[in-house]
Amino acid sequence: MNRDQLIGVGLLLISIVITVLYLYGLFLASENIAMILLKLTGTAAIVGVFGILGWIGYTLATTQPPAPIEEIEKELKDELEKVEKEQEKSEKSE
Numbered sequence: 697m698n699r700d701q702l703i704g705v706g707l708l709l710i711s712i713v714i715t716v717l718y719l720y721g722l723f724l725a726s727e728n729i730a731m732i733l734l735k736l737t738g739t740a741a742i743v744g745v746f747g748i749l750g751w752i753g754y755t756l757a758t759t760q761p762p763a764p765i766e767e768i769e770k771e772l773k774d775e776l777e778k779v780e781k782e783q784e785k786s787e788k789s790e
Contacts, residue, residue: 721733
């Protein structure tokens with residue numbers, strides 16, 4: 697068994713143990729524990745979803761927009777003309 701397979705088995709076992717403990721705490725333990733688990737689950741879901749949403753918003757707000765296509769086409773055309781001129785010079789010198 698290679699390292700990746702061992703990590704996979706470990707993650708599988710950890711997820712099974714946590715799921716069993718969560719279900720036990722939710723359905724078989726006292727109501728106080730069940731309520732705390734539900735609050736933690738709800739909090740994790742809200743923080744996760746809105747954390748990702750906030751990260752997307754921050755990224756959109758702080759990233760400069762790309763250059764317009766026309767500007768890129770002009771730069772490419774200028775570069776192509778330079779390359780063609782250099783090729784003509786090198787052909788003349790040969």
